[in-house]
Amino acid sequence: MIESLRLDEIRAARQQLGERVRTTPVHQWESPTLDELLGSETRVHLKLELLQRTGTFKPRGALLNMLQLSAEELARGVTAISAGNHAVAVAFAARSLGVDAKVVMIKTANPLRVELCRRYGATLEFAETAHAGFERVREIERTERRAFIHPFEGRVTALGTATVGLEFCEQVAPLDAVIVPVGGGGLCAGIASAVKVLWPACRVFGVEPTGADSMRRSFEAGEPRSIERVATIADSLGAPYAAPITFELCRRNVEAITLVSDAELREAMRHTLREFKLAVEPAGASALAALLGPLRETLRGRRVGLIVCGSNIDAASYARLVQPDS
Amino acid sequence: MIESLRLDEIRAARQQLGERVRTTPVHQWESPTLDELLGSETRVHLKLELLQRTGTFKPRGALLNMLQLSAEELARGVTAISAGNHAVAVAFAARSLGVDAKVVMIKTANPLRVELCRRYGATLEFAETAHAGFERVREIERTERRAFIHPFEGRVTALGTATVGLEFCEQVAPLDAVIVPVGGGGLCAGIASAVKVLWPACRVFGVEPTGADSMRRSFEAGEPRSIERVATIADSLGAPYAAPITFELCRRNVEAITLVSDAELREAMRHTLREFKLAVEPAGASALAALLGPLRETLRGRRVGLIVCGSNIDAASYARLVQPDS
Numbered sequence: 001m002i003e004s005l006r007l008d009e010i011r012a013a014r015q016q017l018g019e020r021v022r023t024t025p026v027h028q029w030e031s032p033t034l035d036e037l038l039g040s041e042t043r044v045h046l047k048l049e050l051l052q053r054t055g056t057f058k059p060r061g062a063l064l065n066m067l068q069l070s071a072e073e074l075a076r077g078v079t080a081i082s083a084g085n086h087a088v089a090v091a092f093a094a095r096s097l098g099v100d101a102k103v104v105m106i107k108t109a110n111p112l113r114v115e116l117c118r119r120y121g122a123t124l125e126f127a128e129t130a131h132a133g134f135e136r137v138r139e140i141e142r143t144e145r146r147a148f149i150h151p152f153e154g155r156v157t158a159l160g161t162a163t164v165g166l167e168f169c170e171q172v173a174p175l176d177a178v179i180v181p182v183g184g185g186g187l188c189a190g191i192a193s194a195v196k197v198l199w200p201a202c203r204v205f206g207v208e209p210t211g212a213d214s215m216r217r218s219f220e221a222g223e224p225r226s227i228e229r230v231a232t233i234a235d236s237l238g239a240p241y242a243a244p245i246t247f248e249l250c251r252r253n254v255e256a257i258t259l260v261s262d263a264e265l266r267e268a269m270r271h272t273l274r275e276f277k278l279a280v281e282p283a284g285a286s287a288l289a290a291l292l293g294p295l296r297e298t299l300r301g302r303r304v305g306l307i308v309c310g311s312n313i314d315a316a317s318y319a320r321l322v323q324p325d326s
Numbered sequence: 327m328i329e330s331l332r333l334d335e336i337r338a339a340r341q342q343l344g345e346r347v348r349t350t351p352v353h354q355w356e357s358p359t360l361d362e363l364l365g366s367e368t369r370v371h372l373k374l375e376l377l378q379r380t381g382t383f384k385p386r387g388a389l390l391n392m393l394q395l396s397a398e399e400l401a402r403g404v405t406a407i408s409a410g411n412h413a414v415a416v417a418f419a420a421r422s423l424g425v426d427a428k429v430v431m432i433k434t435a436n437p438l439r440v441e442l443c444r445r446y447g448a449t450l451e452f453a454e455t456a457h458a459g460f461e462r463v464r465e466i467e468r469t470e471r472r473a474f475i476h477p478f479e480g481r482v483t484a485l486g487t488a489t490v491g492l493e494f495c496e497q498v499a500p501l502d503a504v505i506v507p508v509g510g511g512g513l514c515a516g517i518a519s520a521v522k523v524l525w526p527a528c529r530v531f532g533v534e535p536t537g538a539d540s541m542r543r544s545f546e547a548g549e550p551r552s553i554e555r556v557a558t559i560a561d562s563l564g565a566p567y568a569a570p571i572t573f574e575l576c577r578r579n580v581e582a583i584t585l586v587s588d589a590e591l592r593e594a595m596r597h598t599l600r601e602f603k604l605a606v607e608p609a610g611a612s613a614l615a616a617l618l619g620p621l622r623e624t625l626r627g628r629r630v631g632l633i634v635c636g637s638n639i640d641a642a643s644y645a646r647l648v649q650p651d652s
Contacts, residue, residue, distance in 0.1 A: 025351045027377055032445030050603045051353055112600060119358030270641040272605075274438060277376045277637045279598075279605035311603045315596040319645040 002248040005159060005193040010166050013064055013159040020096060021060055021163075024049050026171045031275055037292060041301040044291070045175065046276065046308050047168045050284055054116065056236075056310025057187055058089030061160030065149050066093050068156055074099050079146040081137040082106075083130075083235050084113030085312055086151040091122035093149075102146065104137045106130055110235065110281075112314040130230075130240055152184025153243035161190025168305060169198040178305040179287040179295065182206040182215045182257060184239035185246040187309055192253035206250060206257040207290040209234045209265065209282075215250060216257040218242040233262045233321065234282035236310070260289040268292060269322050272308075281313040282321065328574045331485060331519040336492050339390055339485040346422060347386055347489075350375050352497045357601055363618060367627040370617070371501065372602065372634050373494045376610055380442065382562075382636025383513055384415030387486030391475050392419050394482055400425050405472040407453075407463040408432075409561050410439030411638055412477040417448035419475075428472060430463045432456055436561065436607075438640040456556075456566055478510025479569035487516025494631060495524040504631040505613040505621065508532040508541045508583060510565035511572040513635055518579035532576060532583040533616040535560045535591065535608075541576060542583040544568040559588045559647065560608035562636070586615040594618060595648050598634075607639040608647065 029044040038044075049057045066078060077100035080090040087103040094101035101122040105114060106129065117124055127133030141148040150157060164187070168178070178195050180188040185206070192204040208216055209232035218225040226241035242250075250257075260268075265282040268289035272278050287306040291299060313321075355370040364370075375383045392404060403426035406416040413429040420427035427448040431440060432455065443450055453459030467474040476483060490513070494504070504521050506514040511532070518530040534542055535558035544551040552567035568576075576583075586594075591608040594615035598604050613632035617625060 030379060032442070036445070053356060055603060116358070119362070273639075273641050273644060277381060277605055277610075279603055284603075313599075315599050315648045316650050318599060319649040322641045323645040324642050 002245055004252065005162055005190070005197070005249070007197045009159055010162040010194050014163040014166055016067055017060060017063055017160070017163060020063055022052055023167050024051050026168065027276060029275060033275055038296065038299070039301050042299070043303040044306060045172045045304070046306045047164065048308050049164055050278065050280060050308050050311045052310065054088045054092045055312040056085040056089065057161060057164055058086050058310065059093055060163050061157040061186060062086065062089040062093040062149055063096070064160035065154070065156050066097055066099065069147055073147050077101060077144070077146045078149050079103065079137055079140045079144070080149045080151065081133045082151050083238060084109040085236055085310060087122070088113050088116045088120065088312065090149050091117045091120035094122065095120050102140060102144070104133045104140070106133050108235070110313055110317060113312050116312065152186030152239060153246050155245055157186045158190040158193060158246065158249055161187045162194040164307065165191035165194025166198070169195060172305070174199045175202055175305045176302040177203040177205060177299055178307065179205045179207055179290050180307045181237060181283050181286040181309045182208045183237040183283070185215050185242055185250050187307070188254060189246045189249035191307060193249055196253045203255045204253055205290065205295060206254045207286045208257055208259055209237050209286070210259045210261050212238045213259055214239055214242045215247070216259060218247050219251065219257050223247070234265055234286060236281060236283035237286065258290045258294040260286060260293055264289040264293045266321055270324070273322055278308065279318055280308065280311040284308050284311040328571055330578065331488055331516070331575070333523045335485055336488040336520050340489040340492055342393055343386060343389055343486070343489060346389055348378055349493050350377050352494065353602060355601060359601055364622065365627050368625070369629040370632060371498045371630070372632045373490065374634050375490055376604065376606060376634050376637045378636065380414045380418045381638040382411040382415065383487060383490055384412050384636070385419055386489050387483040387512060388412065388415040388419040388475055390486035391480070391482050392423055392425065395473055399473050403427060403470070403472045404475050405429065405463055405466045405470070406475045406477065407459045408477050409564060410435040411562055411636060413448070414439050414442045414446065414638065416475050417443045417446035420448065421446050428466060428470070430459045430466070432459050434561070436639055436643060439638050442638065478512030478565060479572050481571055483512050484516040484519060484572065484575055487513045488520040490633065491517035491520025492524070495521060498631070500525045501528055501631045502628040503529045503531060503625055504633070505531045505533055505616050506633045507563060507609050507612040507635045508534045509563040509609070511541050511568055511576050513633070514580060515572045515575035517633060519575055522579045529581045530579055531616065531621060532580045533612045534583055534585055535563050535612070536585045536587050538564045539585055540565055540568045541573070542585060544573050545577065545583050549573070560591055560612060562607060562609035563612065584616045584620040586612060586619055590615040590619045592647055596650070599648055604634065605644055606634065606637040607644070610634050610637040
């Protein structure tokens with residue numbers, strides 16, 4: 001039986017993270033473009049979690065997990081597997097706690113994320129595929145007795161990401177809906193839990209890329225499912241499976257998982273550049289893509305929150321993605 | 327005799343602007359990259375004025391000028407000339423005060439700025455050159471009896487931009503230096519005035535593109551000078567001359583005008599993308615370009631403030647500028 005996250009636990013998590021993570025700012029979208037696209041009654045607030053240390057929300061879960069380890073466990077170091085941003089967060093968290101980190105990255109990881117991991121002082125290994133990487137990290141866990149920090153699963157991870165929701169609820173007046181990007185679902189599990197406790201009437205929507213819809217399929221099946229193939233420009237949302245705790249917390253608190261195409265993600269990246277002056281990787285634009293795409297009529301005229309979950313992307317890749325199609 | 331800006335006047339200006347403009351957030355740069363580039367002692371705070379309404383600081387001066395007009399003057403409408411961002415601000419300010427605006431834009435203005443002007447409901451005219459545009463706007467002022475809102479000159483304009491400095495000084499602990507972009511110098515005149523009143527020990531540096539160095543030449547000459555040719559990718563900093571009040575307020579409060587090349591601006595845009603997740607037009611990256619370029623050794627290990635003055639740029643132009651050179 002998976003217990004729901006309680007408000008006192010979420011508050012305690014935020015307190016435990018303390019100054020190690022930032023309370024990221026909220027930005028209100030106000031422009032004639034918004035009025036034209038969604039009607040002048042619509043209010044949109046963006047939680048700018050991309051201004052978090054390391055560029056994404058990931059340190060909240062990574063740090064909170066590490067803070068539960070004993071001194072003995074910490075002394076043996078940590079390990080993690082990631083397409084990039086979780087690896088960066090684990091490297092950062094390890095450095096800030098004075099712990100050794102060895103991370104396995106998938107070799108297609110964005111070069112900026114690889115560079116950041118190195119700069120935070122982690123030892124790096126590369127894997128050909130996500131599957132091979134998961135095997136290798138489990139081997140490191142076994143042979144080196146390092147603590148494995150999961151990229152999205154677990155109740156503590158959800159408590160970490162719930163602190164994003166807690167902050168958001170304290171920063172703005174109650175909203176009608178919040179849209180949260182879904183990769184493995186760790187961010188969504190936490191934020192949805194916090195939002196539903198603090199604003200029971202608020203609807204929470206998850207958003208996945210069409211080419212990495214493990215949570216959507218899990219919702220349809222009523223249990224966690226894997227997908228065979230990940231094909232999306234939103235590499236940070238490319239988790240190949242949904243895991244039990246994350247799935248269950250999402251199922252209880254999320255109204256629906258919506259899907260967005262690569263074209264919708266690129267268009268939302270361009271809107272994000274023009275309207276908010278933010279340079280985001282595709283995942284960071286996914287909540288806006290859902291608002292301007294599948295949820296547009298549903299949320300027209302409503303008070304909406306968008307989670308801008310993070311961004312670490314090199315200039316060349318970014319330029320290629322936002323360049324309008326010729 | 328040009329009077330310095332007094333603190334009580336700057337405070338009154340901020341109060342008069344009220345909720346019409348945003349108190350923009352400040353972001354602290356913390357990353358291994360900063361440690362490597364400038365040493366781990368260096369502290370850098372960015373004033374994110376690009377999150378201001380209309381995307382730049384310009385509404386502060388435009389609104390404050392319009393708020394000094396009589397009901398009769400307002401009823402006759404306003405006019406302005408601009409490469410883009412001031413025109414957008416005048417269109418926005420006019421709409422928010424229920425006033426008619428006719429703006430002259432130089433025909434090379436970034437397409438996003440043209441679109442924004444239209445969306446804010448201004449009547450647009452296009453001029454072949456800055457020179458022709460200034461002539462045309464003076465003609466509109468004369469024949470239509472519209473109030474001319476200057477893009478950078480004037481004591482009221484400086485009081486408007488001084489509110490950026492006032493906010494910054496209230497948001498962070500005293501800094502050793504602040505770097506401010508200089509086009510016509512209106513932003514710099516105001517911010518430098520506010521900073522020197524509130525933090526007398528803080529050094530203020532202006533930054534101009536090498537291809538539009540009217541303020542630098544004016545400093546050298548000891549009086550306002552024009553330049554014959556403007557050649558820079560930082561189109562928002564391309565003012566062809568320095569004007570008396572702006573020049574005098576800068577001369578009193580600014581330690582030096584530093585110059586940055588187009589290559590340094592592009593490199594700073596890429597850093598801005600990677601480190602702060604911000605998509606800025608060249609002007610918005612100019613303070614960082616000065617910090618990483620000509621001021622690097624001077625400011626190593628110091629507490630530095632950077633003014634990210636604004637950004638309105640279309641995706642295609644932005645992608646072209648940040649694309650690493652092949």
